[in-house]
Amino acid sequence: MTLKPADQSFLTALEAQLPAGSLKAPEPRYLEEPRGRARGQAGAVALPRSVEEVSTILKACHAASVAVVPYGGGTGLVGGQLSEELRAPLVISLERMKRVRSVDAQSNVIEVDAGCILADIHTAAEEVDRLFPLSLAAKGSAQIGGNLATNAGGVNVLRYGNARDLCLGLEAVLPNGDIWHGLSPLRKDNTGYDLRNLLIGSEGTLGIITGASLKLSPQPSAHETALMVVPSPAAALDLLALARDMVGEAVSAFELMSKQALEFLAEKMPEVRQPFAEFPEWFVLIDFGLSRAQAGQAAMESLFEAALEQELVSDGFIASSDKQRDEFWELRETIPLANRAVGSISSHDVSLPLDRLPEFIDAGQTLISSFEGLRLNCFGHLGDGNLHFNVFPPKGIDKKEFSHLQSEVKSSVHDLVAQFGGSFSAEHGVGRLKTDDLLKYGDPTKIAAMKAIKAALDPKGIMNPGAVLKA
Structure with missing residues (x-):
């Protein structure tokens, strides 16, 4: 299916179906990767205020075969929130959908719009003496919709689990514009395929999450x-x-x-x-x-x-x-932040079986030392086996002088991860930067099933083309 740009004729027709001010020209922040490694394109940015407006936008994009790039807080590190290849896609940002819809301290449930900033959800929970445990360095700008779309991890996974484990229900708009009303707070609902867990971690390739029911926990004393x-x-x-x-x-x-x-x-x-x-x-x-x-x-x-x-x-x-x-x-x-200021040659978000993790670190240090002068910063969430295994130039030398090694370093590290039975993506997702890795290291049957699901839900391929599954 050939995708079309969000050109002026399309935008004029779409604008007539939405409240004034729902579309705007793309600002640089919608097109820039946090580390400056990629720059996207966009015909316009859509700023819906409700699930119904998201539905209107996706119906129009589906009918016209216009590509859509969902945008959360823009904090993703694998290029899922922007595309360099697509010609003038429509970026959809849920930043205006930021309500805390309800908080039930007795049931330990908070219902929020997908554009809610993670730190604001923390505050809303604290106001009723509850804890929403998902926490990461970008909590002041990351949006919960993006956290769910990437199944974010963070520092409390050891005790509370990933974003998937903290979500009870979702409201979402599918690629054809249909609204799924799945915001049930039920802990048990055994009524067929689990669409919630299918959308969580799909990185905007199967639909757009617009709301979520989330688990709260008691505040530690x-x-x-x-x-x-x-x-x-x-x-x-x-x-x-x-x-x-x-x-x-x-x-x-x-x-x-x-x-x-x-x-x-x-x-x-x-x-x-x-x-x-x-x-x-x-x-x-x-x-x-x-x-x-x-x-x-x-x-x-x-x-x-x-x-x-x-x-x-x-x-x-x-x-x-x-x-x-x-x-x-x-x-x-x-x-x-210090890593970003130094400038890495290649960054890796990997996970290993706990019993093999020390041996992997030893082998990884030996591997990086074979690249003369390079520095390794290995840190992360040891309790759940997630390491950030990042490689840097020698002190005082710009990373650009080692850019020719980026591909070799990345492949060497990911090969080593595979040898130890680990994953090349622990919590950052696949995005567009790791689609080749998914093909190289992923199970062929799983990839075939993913392609079949994508084709069934998004037959025109408008949702975040090139993310997760290689275009």
Whole structure:
């Protein structure tokens, strides 16, 4: 099917069906990838205010075979929110659909528009003494619709799960403009194919999510947070097992970081407070969200003492105030910003089986050292096996001088991940930047099934063409 551009005649006809101000010329922010690695095209940007307006827009695009690129907060790192190849597609942004529709503290459910900013959902939950646990560095700009479309992970997956695990129901518009009213808050609804989980993680290729019913959790009565120095990633995993033995599911986050991360922060973001006088090779951030029964038991102190005795840690800091806890988290959450300031040659969002993760890190360090002078920053959500395994030029040298190595480095890392039984995309999705990887490493039967689903729901191929499945 040949797709057509959102040209002036199409836009004039569409504009007549929508309230004034629903279409506008594309601003640069809709066309730029956060790291500057790609630049998209657009005929116009549509700014609907309701699910009915989204339906009107998709009906028009379906009838005219005009390509659609859904746009959330623009924080995606795999190019799913823009296209360099499509000729003047229509970008649809849900930024005007940002209502918190309802909050039910008794049922632990919040219903929101898909354009709601993640941080605003956190605030709405906190106002009724509840927690929406999905949290990531871009929470101040990421929209929940995009989080669901990419099945976002973040720092609390260990305890609460991915975005998919936090969603009860969806409202969505399919490619032909039909509205699916699936916002039920039911925890059990065994009535056929699970369209909710089909749309979550589909990256806008099967429809546009316009609303969601999300799970809330009780606010922990107390938090205990610490930075602990570990001798190796293997020791970090043993420390995680020990923590779970002691406090069970109260382990909310367990983040692994390296000396290189601290050096990047010192180099590019010196304003970030560094707790270590001498940078350790490896350390972890541990966060406990404790219930009323667990609060006040100095659980983190007990963990540190037990770990010290077992030689799993050699040093550490336990946060003594909310301010210090925030400083520990700021250290973790500004690592991606420091990475961006340095400029990576190749970035990798990978996951590994936990039992193979230390061996993979050792093999990965050896691999990167074979590229003379390159630096590796390995960090991430150790508890769920997700590593950000990013490769950088030598200090003081621009990444552009090593751009010729990007493809080789990426292929070498992803080949290694495959050898260890891992995934080349843990939480960022496939987008447009990893479609070749999906073909190379993906199961052929799964890919064939995905193509069949895409053809059934979007026979004209208008929804985010070139994302996930190679055009």
